[in-house]
Amino acid sequence: MGFQDLHLFNLALLAKQGWRLLRNDDSLLYKVYKAKYFPNSSLFEAKAGASSSYVWNGIWEALDCLRKVCRWRVGNGQTIRIFKDPWLPDGVSVSSLIEVDENLKVHSLIDASTGWWNVHMMRALFNPNLIQQILKLQISVNSEDSLYWSHEKTGSFSVKSAYCFLQQNQHLSYWQSSSGNSEAVFWKSLWHLKLPKKMKIFAWKACQEKLPTYLNLKKKYVLDDAACVLCNQAGVGVVLRNHNGEVVVACSKVEKEVSFAEFIEAIALLRGLQLCVQWGVPKLMLKTDCLILVNALNENSECLTDFAFILQDIRRLMAAFQEVKVVHVNRLGNLVAHLLARHVWLINDICMWWDFCPSFISQAIWLDQLAICKDL
Structure with a gap:
């Protein structure tokens, strides 16, 4: 039926009920539970109690899953x-x-x-x-401020992702120690494998979270941050072309303090809209290879993370045009923008080209124009 552990699946379903309470604190059910079980605290700080109902005990047990995965959107x-x-x-x-x-x-x-x-x-x-x-x-x-489910791109809770989290958490707890009976069998088998000693030691360190990864170095305060040192900034590339595929303006811009790939793509789309508003372009076709972004804008789907704030800015600017279409293209179809984005490593902030294209994107522009001619 798609799941293997009935207990974990049941916990995931109960976590869904807890999520509904978190998201609907004006509902009658929430008010009843709050009055009885956590009148002076939040849901996450609630206690089970000796005389608690069977349903509440189940929800309370599943709250631990929500505490570990839920994050606040500021x-x-x-x-x-x-x-x-x-x-x-x-x-x-x-x-x-x-x-x-x-x-x-x-x-x-x-x-x-x-x-x-x-x-x-x-x-x-x-x-x-x-x-x-x-x-x-x-x-x-x-x-x-609002809570979102950090294991989904949209921030909305799903039983599937909750079940996967519970499985991973169970497996992590299971293998954290090599002192139990079943674990002892595993470690004994590992040490008797016909492999070089350094490989067996490496496997043991990996299972015990003892490798010097960024995350582990951060836990031991060797490093202050677990993020990659190359990820403090990113580049966006924007190109405005007419219906013949000829370049009107191209732009490379450095964006600092970015968080994830979809956010960078959304920033690029926002910068392109800001540019086109200034140029007075009446009709526009926006192309991106980020399918999540395309679906979010075309379907007007709910997003609970801070990604929603930049989507609001994009929709606000889109309303300023007579006609706007957001279409998905593959990565090769968006090659010009990617080449412009890579160019930011050679500049300090922003670089723009008017009525001509820089040499490093000329071949990609030519290939795009050939594709447009074939479509015509």
């Missing part, structure tokens, strides 16, 4: 506690360089006049690596 920051609530990607913990109130809210890190992060405030509280993680988050002071 809106105005009024709800989220900086040091106690999970609001940074990948479960990055927040610690301060100085002694501050442990119940301090995220809104204290936001500049009310600009609606963006107060960098001066953060420099006084956090180390530079943590600040870079925070600056990657998109915020909207006009929106409420």
